[in-house]
Amino acid sequence: MSQFILHKENTRGHANHGWLNAHHSFSFANYYNPERMHFGVLRVLNDDLIDGGMGFGAHPHDNMEIITIPLAGAIAHKDSMGNSAVIKNGEIQVMSAGTGVSHSEFNANADEQLNLLQIWLFPNKKNVTPRYDQQTLDVGVRHNNFQQILSPNADDAGVWIHQDAWFSLGKFDAGFETEYKIKKAGNGVYAFVISGEVTINGQVLNKRDGLGVWDTDSISFKANTADAEVLLMDVPMELN
């Protein structure tokens, strides 16, 4: 029998630093909730609003798979591997921190707010050589479809990471119903509603709600409103 955990939008951790208005689905920085440490290998899901021209100066990471999805605006990224790039809405960025990498992230626009999701997964292999990638996604593919945007395989759709995880994004018409099959036995799915209202396995979810489901091989999905947009994170439930 499947199990689930529901994280309503207003139960997330919140930190407003003025230039940065951050919501944390799991314990992060000064937000500590022992009940919200991780969902399987999914350790961080931050929903950040960053003022124009502002951002995070150079800071280090190691042994973490870091995925950034801009929902509005653009991010200017620079790192110690020599990468310098701007990532816009409709694109995805991935960084395997491995043995250690330093990077900065700023709102690329001075007069527009940036909204991004930053997601950290524990890797399935420690101390790998750091790597960086970004991809432009064909957003049309996700209309009434879960478009794969990340996988463990370099030759599969989307970016790839050092973990048996698959991410999918979908944007749905009201009333659209489908089933999502979990990619690997033992994985669970954490669904995060970007906009609109949906029903997953009988649970009604609204904007920025999260639902984790495990001990199952599929989930049922229905869009209740016309602007329903959802990110599915299909991740191992066991920590390596």
Add this chain to the structure above:
Amino acid sequence: MQTTILYIGRDAEITIVMNRLLNARPEWKGICVCTDDEAIEICQTNEIDLVLLGNGIDAICEKVLRAKLTGLKPELKIIQHYGGGSGLLYGEIMSALN
């Protein structure tokens, strides 16, 4: 009362950041080193409450290090520190200490 935390990681830049982050909180005293020999020496001469194993420590070194450190202090808590920065630090330490 201060909690004394020893961080061991191979990347010198991350070690400097970790030293700053750990010592920014009055309730923590952070000691950060890059080598296993330094870590063992610190454990011999200081009352360490928690050890954070950071980046670049391979599986064999980790096994040897854990054995040597717990040999010095059997009840010593040793955890992995993932992330390298401030994002996960507080939660990881609170979880380990509680």
